[in-house]
Amino acid sequence: MPELPEVEIVRLSLSKNIIGKKINKVLIRNRNLRFKLKFSFEKHLKNKFVINIYRFSKYLIIELNDKSFCIIHLGMSGTIHILKKNKKNIYTNTSFYHSPGLPKKHNHVEISFNDLTLVYNDPRRFGFFQIVKNKENLTNRFKNYGPEPFDKNFNLDYMANYFKDKKKDIKSFLLDQKFVSGIGNIYANEILYLSRINPKIPVKKLKKTQFKLLIKNSKKVLLNAIKKGGSTIRDFKNTLGDTGNFQKEFKVYGRQKLNCLRSNCTGVITKIVQSNRSTFLCKLCQK
Structure with a gap:
């Protein structure tokens, strides 16, 4: 699953390509994502301008010119690809996980601008799109989340x-x-x-x-x-x-049975399971 840094890379990629541009067309090939896409989704996005793109936690937040927002969560396997007109489009992925080029299958959502099209690909379909109509509703949407590590309130x-x-x-x-x-x-x-x-x-x-x-x-x-x-x-x-x-x-992730990288440690990285997740640690220097 993409984590905060990967989603931030997607935000930066999208910001460079679609801010200030008008959405000309929205094509839904499969509405059955984690939350079924409403039939009003295309109508809400069409002819809107992208004002800005934010990220909170692992969520992308696209601000539109009517002061509404489109939230995108990539789930376990979601990727957003940019297809530019009159280009070969060898590398289309906006981030660095999964396929660098656009796969042939599981392309569920297409959002078209004058010069490019965004394609949402998601084999597992755990990702989702959600329209939030105003800033107050956006704040309420994330009210149960803790601060980000970069937030001054994380102290x-x-x-x-x-x-x-x-x-x-x-x-x-x-x-x-x-x-x-x-x-x-x-x-x-x-x-x-x-x-x-x-x-x-x-x-x-x-x-x-x-x-x-x-x-x-x-x-x-x-x-x-x-x-x-x-x-x-x-x-x-x-x-x-x-x-x-x-x-x-990586100092520890995925390094089971390899030597600890600390210069003054003779430990070996161990892999254990916590809450069905892989955990990697050096038992000598992690007390």
Whole structure:
């Protein structure tokens, strides 16, 4: 599943290509996504101008000129492709995960502008589109989500108060969107390794110094991933011909049975399962 950095890369790709442009046509080939697309969807988007594109957590938010918004969630396997007119379109993917070119199957939604068409591809169909009619409704849509790691409200006081008397382990909290928005399994592993914190430790046992490390390293890991183009596990190019390289910098994710990369550690990376998710850690330096 694309996590915050990957969705941010999609936002940047879309921002460079469709802001200020008019939507000429919307074609739905399959309405049966996670939430069935309403028959009013095409009519609402047609002839609207894209004013801006935002991201919250793992959601893309397209602002339209009538002050409404189109929310897009990519689910487990969703990708957005840009097909430019009069181009070969070898690399169409707006991000760095799944196919770099447009697949032949599972192209469910097409949004056309004068010079290009956006195609939403999703084999598993866990993604969705949702129209939100105004900013108040948009705020309410995300009211139960925690702050993003970049938010000033994701601070020491917030973390200390949230964790008070809680028994759950720290990794589960990092994946809980009610606590912090946008962190997924890959980056939770990397954040905990960088912070030298055992993923299984109950949050009530964490110290204030460890809170500070979690806040600092959440920002550090995600910003670095965005800078490197997200994590694909595989290498290939996006619409700009760039490659996503953050997976080459994984310190712990996917490195089971390999030596710990800390210069002063002789540990070996172990893989365990927490809540049906793969967790990677060095038991020597993550206490």
